[in-house]
Amino acid sequence: MSEVLLEIKNVTKRYGKQVALQNVSFDVAPGRIVGLLGPNGSGKTTLIKIINNLLADYEGEVYLCGHAPGVETKKLVSYLPDKMALPTWLAVTEALNLYANFFADFDRARAENLLHSLKVPPGKKIGELSKGMQEKLMLTLTMARRAKLYVLDEPIAGVDPAARDLIISTIIDNFADGSSLLISTHIISDVEAVFDDVIFLKEGAVDLQGEAEALRSQHGKSIDQLFREVYRC
Amino acid sequence: MLAKLMMLDLRFAYRQFLTMAALLLVIGLAVPYMDVNILRLGVPILLAVAFTIIPVLCITLVIRHFQRNLYGDEGYLMFTLPVGTNQLLLSKVITTLIWFNLMLCSAIVFVFLLLRDQFGIWELVKELLTWDILRKLLHILFIININVLPFILAVFMGISLQSMAVRNRKLGRFWGIAAMLVAIALFVWTTVRLAGWQYLEITVGDQAIISASMAASEKINIAICAAFSAIFFGLNSYIMQRRLNLD
Incomplete structure (x- = not known):
C-alpha cells in the first residue's frame, strides 16, 4: 500500500457509558473494495457516520485524502445511508437535480441510465415509490457520482435475494476507476467475491482484518464461513 | 451554495404557506359581502383562523421542517452535502424570515381589507406610496x-x-x-x-x-x-x- 485514501486511527465513540467503538484503526488504499463486516450493533454504522461527519463527538483521528471530516471530505465521499434520506416530496428527477446542483462530480447521464436499467420511474414523487424503488434511487444517486470513496451502509440488507445480484453488479460496474468502496454488511455470501479486503468488527473493536484472499487461504475457509465462526453465539 | 440551500428550504412548504396567505386575502376580500347574520357568527371564527390557527400552523411547519430536515432521516443527506453547517443554519433562518414576512404582509393586507369600508383604501395606498x-x-x-x-x-x-x-x-x-x-x-x-x-x-x-x-x-x-x-x-x-x- 503506497498511499492511503482513508485513514482511521484509534477511533473510540461512546454513547454515555456505552462504548460503540473502541480503538478502531485501519486504512483503505485507493482502488480497493473493502467489506466492513459485523453483526447488528457491532459499530459498523457508527464508524460510517463518523467517516461522513454525521457524528462529531468522538475520540481518535479520521482522515480522507489528508482531510479531517468536513466540507472538503464531503466532496470526495459518496455515501449511501441505510435510511431514506431524500425528502419524500421531491420527484425522482428533482432528486437528480438536487445532486447535480450540490455535487460537482455528479454524472447526470450515468444517473439517468441507471434509473432506466433499475426501472425507477423518473416522473414519480419519491414518497410514491415502494421501499425497494426508493433504495434503488438512493443507490443510483450514490453511484452516479465520480467520488474518491463510496461508503455504502448495508446496501443489500432490505433487498430480496433475487435483486441482490442486480444491486451488487450495479455497484461494481459503476464505481469510478481508482476510487475505493467501503461496504458495510452482515450478509456476506452474496458479496464476498467482490471484496479485496475485509474488516471484522465485533463489539465495537476490530476483531480481524486483512486481504480477503489471504484470509481465505490462511484459515482455509470462505469469508462467509469465517464470519459465522467469529460471530457464533 | 447558500442560494441553492435556500431554494431547497423554500420549496419544502411553499404550497402550504402560499395557500395560507391566499386564504387570508380571500377571507379579507369576502367578509364585506357576507350576510350580516353570517358575519355575527363568522367574524370571530375568521379572526381566530387568521390570528391563531394560521400562525400556529406556520410555526409548526417551520419547526417540523427544521427537525426533520436536519435531525431526522433527511439529515443524512443535508449533513453530507458539501456545505458548511453555518450555511445550513443560515438557510433555515433566512427562509423562516421570508415566510414570516409573507405571512405578516398577508395579515396586514387582511386587516386593511376588513376595514376597507371605514376609509378609502385607494387613498390610503396612494398616501402610503x-x-x-x-x-x-x-x-x-x-x-x-x-x-x-x-x-x-x-x-x-x-x-x-x-x-x-x-x-x-x-x-x-x-x-x-x-x-x-x-x-x-x-x-x-x-x-x-x-x-x-x-x-x-x-x-x-x-x-x-x-x-x-x-x-x-x-x-x-x-x-x-x-x-x-x-x-x-x-x-x-x-x-x-x-x-x-x-x-
Whole structure:
C-alpha cells in the first residue's frame, strides 16, 4: 500500500457509558473494495457516520485524502445511508437535480441510465415509490457520482435475494476507476467475491482484518464461513 | 451554495404557506359581502383562523421542517452535502424570515381589507406610496424582523439541543424545550429591562426628549437582538459542528 485514501486511527465513540467503538484503526488504499463486516450493533454504522461527519463527538483521528471530516471530505465521499434520506416530496428527477446542483462530480447521464436499467420511474414523487424503488434511487444517486470513496451502509440488507445480484453488479460496474468502496454488511455470501479486503468488527473493536484472499487461504475457509465462526453465539 | 440551500428550504412548504396567505386575502376580500347574520357568527371564527390557527400552523411547519430536515432521516443527506453547517443554519433562518414576512404582509393586507369600508383604501395606498412613508415602513419591518430573529434562533437551538441526548430522547426533548424557553425569557427580559423601560418614559410630553429616548431605545434594542442572535446562532452552530449525533 503506497498511499492511503482513508485513514482511521484509534477511533473510540461512546454513547454515555456505552462504548460503540473502541480503538478502531485501519486504512483503505485507493482502488480497493473493502467489506466492513459485523453483526447488528457491532459499530459498523457508527464508524460510517463518523467517516461522513454525521457524528462529531468522538475520540481518535479520521482522515480522507489528508482531510479531517468536513466540507472538503464531503466532496470526495459518496455515501449511501441505510435510511431514506431524500425528502419524500421531491420527484425522482428533482432528486437528480438536487445532486447535480450540490455535487460537482455528479454524472447526470450515468444517473439517468441507471434509473432506466433499475426501472425507477423518473416522473414519480419519491414518497410514491415502494421501499425497494426508493433504495434503488438512493443507490443510483450514490453511484452516479465520480467520488474518491463510496461508503455504502448495508446496501443489500432490505433487498430480496433475487435483486441482490442486480444491486451488487450495479455497484461494481459503476464505481469510478481508482476510487475505493467501503461496504458495510452482515450478509456476506452474496458479496464476498467482490471484496479485496475485509474488516471484522465485533463489539465495537476490530476483531480481524486483512486481504480477503489471504484470509481465505490462511484459515482455509470462505469469508462467509469465517464470519459465522467469529460471530457464533 | 447558500442560494441553492435556500431554494431547497423554500420549496419544502411553499404550497402550504402560499395557500395560507391566499386564504387570508380571500377571507379579507369576502367578509364585506357576507350576510350580516353570517358575519355575527363568522367574524370571530375568521379572526381566530387568521390570528391563531394560521400562525400556529406556520410555526409548526417551520419547526417540523427544521427537525426533520436536519435531525431526522433527511439529515443524512443535508449533513453530507458539501456545505458548511453555518450555511445550513443560515438557510433555515433566512427562509423562516421570508415566510414570516409573507405571512405578516398577508395579515396586514387582511386587516386593511376588513376595514376597507371605514376609509378609502385607494387613498390610503396612494398616501402610503411616498418615499418617506415607504422608508419608515421598511424601517419598522427591519425592527420587527430583528426582534423576531432571536426567537427563531432560540427555537432552533432548542431543537439542536434535543439531538444531543442520544441515550434518552424524551429527556433530551424536555431539556431542549426548557433551554429554548429560558433563552426566550432571557432575551425578552433583557430587552424590556435595557431597552423597553425607555419607551415607558414617553409620558414626559417634550417631543425632543421623546424622540431622543426612542432612538436610544431602538439602538439598544437592535444591539440586544444582534447580541442574542449571535449567541444563539453560535451555540446552534457549535452543536451542529462539534456535538452532532444523528440517530
